[in-house]
Amino acid sequence: MLAPYACDPDASRGRRYPEPAAPTRSAFQRDRDRIVHSTAFRRLVYKTQVFLNHEGDLFRTRLTHSLEVAQLGRSIARTLRLNEDLVEAIALAHDLGHTPFGHAGQDALNSCLKNHNPDSAGFEHNLQSLRVVDTLEERYPDYDGLNLSFETREGILKHCSRRNARQIEAHEPGGVAHRFLESSGTAPHARQPGLEAQLANLADEIAYNAHDIDDGVRSGLLGLEQLREVELFDQYSRETLSRHPALQGRRLLFETIRRMLSAQVYDVIDATRAVLENAAPDSVQAVRQHPPLVCFSDEMALKSSSLKRFLLQNLYRHPQVVETTQTAQQVVRDLFAAYMADPAQMPQEHSDRFDQLESSAPADAHRSAKPERVVADYIAGMTDRFAAREHERLNGRVVFPA
Numbered sequence: 001m002l003a004p005y006a007c008d009p010d011a012s013r014g015r016r017y018p019e020p021a022a023p024t025r026s027a028f029q030r031d032r033d034r035i036v037h038s039t040a041f042r043r044l045v046y047k048t049q050v051f052l053n054h055e056g057d058l059f060r061t062r063l064t065h066s067l068e069v070a071q072l073g074r075s076i077a078r079t080l081r082l083n084e085d086l087v088e089a090i091a092l093a094h095d096l097g098h099t100p101f102g103h104a105g106q107d108a109l110n111s112c113l114k115n116h117n118p119d120s121a122g123f124e125h126n127l128q129s130l131r132v133v134d135t136l137e138e139r140y141p142d143y144d145g146l147n148l149s150f151e152t153r154e155g156i157l158k159h160c161s162r163r164n165a166r167q168i169e170a171h172e173p174g175g176v177a178h179r180f181l182e183s184s185g186t187a188p189h190a191r192q193p194g195l196e197a198q199l200a201n202l203a204d205e206i207a208y209n210a211h212d213i214d215d216g217v218r219s220g221l222l223g224l225e226q227l228r229e230v231e232l233f234d235q236y237s238r239e240t241l242s243r244h245p246a247l248q249g250r251r252l253l254f255e256t257i258r259r260m261l262s263a264q265v266y267d268v269i270d271a272t273r274a275v276l277e278n279a280a281p282d283s284v285q286a287v288r289q290h291p292p293l294v295c296f297s298d299e300m301a302l303k304s305s306s307l308k309r310f311l312l313q314n315l316y317r318h319p320q321v322v323e324t325t326q327t328a329q330q331v332v333r334d335l336f337a338a339y340m341a342d343p344a345q346m347p348q349e350h351s352d353r354f355d356q357l358e359s360s361a362p363a364d365a366h367r368s369a370k371p372e373r374v375v376a377d378y379i380a381g382m383t384d385r386f387a388a389r390e391h392e393r394l395n396g397r398v399v400f401p402a
Contacts, residue, residue: 003081005281007194013150016134016172017143028085031152035089038139038146040096040132046383047095048102048328049208050215050315058218060211062095062102068211069094072265073203079269080276082196089148090155090200097128099380100387101328108332109376116340116372121167126159128380130176136377150176155197179288194284198294199268206264209307210257216315217253224253230310232303236260264300271297327399331391332379338394339375345394350378 002008009026022030035041044063060068070091077087099105110123130153134145154176160168161180168177179191192198213233216222228234236259240252247255272294281287296304315321339346343354357371382390388400 001081002083004283005195005276005287006082007086007151007196007284009083009085009149011284015147015149016145017147019147026085027149028083028089028152031146031148032085032089032092034139034146034148035093035096035133038096038133038137040137040381041092043381043383044095044098046385047098047100048105048384050102050212050321059215062098065207065211066092066095068207069200069203072206072261073200076199076203076265076268076272077196080195080199080272082199086151086155086194086196087200087203089152090197091203093129093133093148093152093156094158094200094204095125095129096132096156097125097130097380099123099125099128099332100382100384101325101332104325104328105332105379105387108329109336109379112333112336113372113376116336117370120370120372121161121164123376123380124159124161124164125380126157127164128377130157131377132381136381151194151196154179154193155200158193158197158201192288192290192292195287195294198292202268202294202296205304205308206261206268209304209311210261212311212315213307214253214257216311221315221318221320226314227310230307232260232307235303236263264296264304267297267300268294271295271300331387331399334391334395335379335387336375339378340372343371343375346375346378350374 007028009028012027015027021027025033041063044066045061047062049060049062049065070088073087073091074084076082077084099109101108106123106125112123113120114122132145133148133153133156136144137146138144140147157176160177165177165180168175169181179193182191213222213227217224217227224237228237233256237252237256239259240247240255244252244255275293275295279290279293281290281293287293295301343351345351346354354371354374357374379387384400388398392398
């Protein structure tokens, strides 16, 4: 039974292109299935989370990360009586727009767009994920994109600049970007998405904090003793050793992470229940009028923030990671320059679209009127290894091993 403030698929705001309901699946189940069968979803298996694909077979990729977010989100949603299918759909789609090479690729592509055209809105992977499901996927005869429900699309667009929001709003009045143009009380952009979208966002944070610890240790860049500087890790490492004094190595790491994950899940459930009881929203619309309602307790929020700072300083900014990041960014910059100079180096469907956009602007808000957006779309859709092979083809040198 769904809570009154959960998103009910029967009360969905619908799809951009109306379709009859499926006989055996809810609207959100149908969204999830379309996402799983999309080309962009399959590409996530070869897109970087922290460590590039060639660096090891067992490191997380964008695909395995998305699956972990979905699992955590569903577990919490079930207890809070939220819509599990919607949480899963958002979780599985939230990184569809990510570039190859993770945030390094995103930052490089953003700079390329802005350097090429100072008026460009740049590149942001949340907006690109929406572009993927609204426009770039080509699976159906009657429309571009996956034609997902409003609620799933709203959850995918968890961040959006006012500039981009205005562009989307112009073609979809009152749509998924409208909340970024509203303000309420003392804070701008105060309108919130549904609880399922809020939950998918927090589950994302829980998942990457945990698996980046695991991958950091597996890579040799982080050590167990070093991690004991982090209160959240140290607390559950001590708890594990009190129950299993002889435990060491990977079993100690796995059990510590398992206990950390469980503690954070239970904390979110308890903290969110308390906030919901106090706010007493009686509908999805009431949820939107409040500040975020899915949350950690204050204590757990501080511990989570401390862990994120530790990972930033000791893993994401580790010299070995930074060196790889810089190489990856150069690959993206070189690809962008090569395709802008000679669009024919892209597949014909992309080069044709490039040429068309030089003389005419499309009507769809998610199709930029600038040809450089075609190049950005093509690069953003690449996997790590395809981008590396393309770079080798165009520049004649190997930057990453096969």
